[in-house]
Amino acid sequence: MASSHPSILLVGSGKMGGAMLDGWLASKTPPKIFVMDRHKANDDARFSVVKTAEEIPSSFTPDIIVLAVKPAAAETAITSLVKALGSRASSCAILSVLAGKTCLSLAEMAKNAGQAMPVLRAMPNTPTSVGAGMSGFFASPEASKTQAQICHDLMLAIGEVVTVDKEEDLATVTGISGSGPAYVFLLAELLEKAAVKYGLPADSARRLARATIYGAGRMLQTLPEDAETLRKNVTSPNGTTAAALSVLMEENAWPKNVPEAVQAARKRSDELAS
Known part of the structure; x- marks a missing residue:
């Protein structure tokens, strides 16, 4: 990291905040x-917990x-802080992982509360909890290079990072990688159910579906070929894979539905901004 021991105040430790916390602690x-x-609960010596902003010790100043x-x-959180x-x-500086809320809107909340603060945004996903996250990252011009580097390195510590030049591109990041794990989990769920439907035991169905998705992901990460080439390589003409594909x-299946799903996520991200 740019700063070897930056001080972080994590506000909210739900699904995404908790996933990031798990990833940082494992880094x-x-x-x-x-x-x-x-x-x-304050049951882990590796970090401290406060219930409200008023409980933050006077000796602690987060970077x-x-x-x-x-x-x-x-707005309530920023005002209290x-x-x-x-x-x-x-x-x-504020690093927001909120879908939709822009740097400008969050900066205005801080200003209205009495303090100008630079805002940066990241769009991580839940695999950050196992150090395999994928995050989109945007730094507003008001953030210093040091602040941008610390935030970038925080996300890099829990996975990969793609920096976008335009903040609005984070809506697309949301639809691809932010929501993307759920698409993969749905595929695993449907494969498991199909395997059981056609006679396999549930435990075997689970292992087959999950190991197949894991293995395909490893190939995508490690091999130089693009996804289309890898798909064609495993698809023999008139074979079983070709029949499934x-x-x-x-026309009205994946080629149409996947872009529509991404667009639905992008649209919802824009709605959350208002």
């Missing part, structure tokens, strides 16, 4: 972490405030 150089979450609450709770941190807030690649 080689975990940051100093305070978690602000009224529902989080980065990672905002991982529900979008509707963003600015009030509780006081002058310390002037040296903090003839169903999945019908």
Whole structure:
């Protein structure tokens, strides 16, 4: 990381915040972490927990405030933090992982609360919890190079990072990698159910589906060929795979539905911004 031991205030430790926390704690150089979450138990010596902003010790000044609450709770969280941190807030930057909420809207919330704060955004996914995340990242011009590097490295510590030049591109990142694990989990779920339907035991169906998806993912990560080439390589003419793909690649099947699914996620991301 740009700073070997940055201080992080993680606001919210639900599904995404919790996944990021697990990933950071498992990394080689975990940051100093305070978690602000009224529902989080303080049972791990590797980080500290406060229930509210007022409980943040006066001796703790975060380099980065990672905002991982529900979008509707963003303004309340930022307002309470600015009030509780006081002058310390002037040296903090906000790293938001909220879908839809723009850097400008979050910066205005901080300004209205009495403190100008630079805002950066990341769109991670839940595989961050096992160090295999994929994040889109955008740094607003108001953030310093050091702040941008710390935030980038925080995300890099829990997976891969793609930096986008335009903030609006994060909506597409949301539809591809942010929501993408759920698409893969759905495929695993459907393969398992199909295997059981055609007579395999549930435990065998589970192993077959999951190992197949894991193996295909390994090939995509390690081999130089693109996805289309890998698909063609495993598809013998008039063979079993070709028969299955003839169903999945019908005009109204995957070629139509997958882009529509991504667009639905993009649209919802834009709606959450308002």
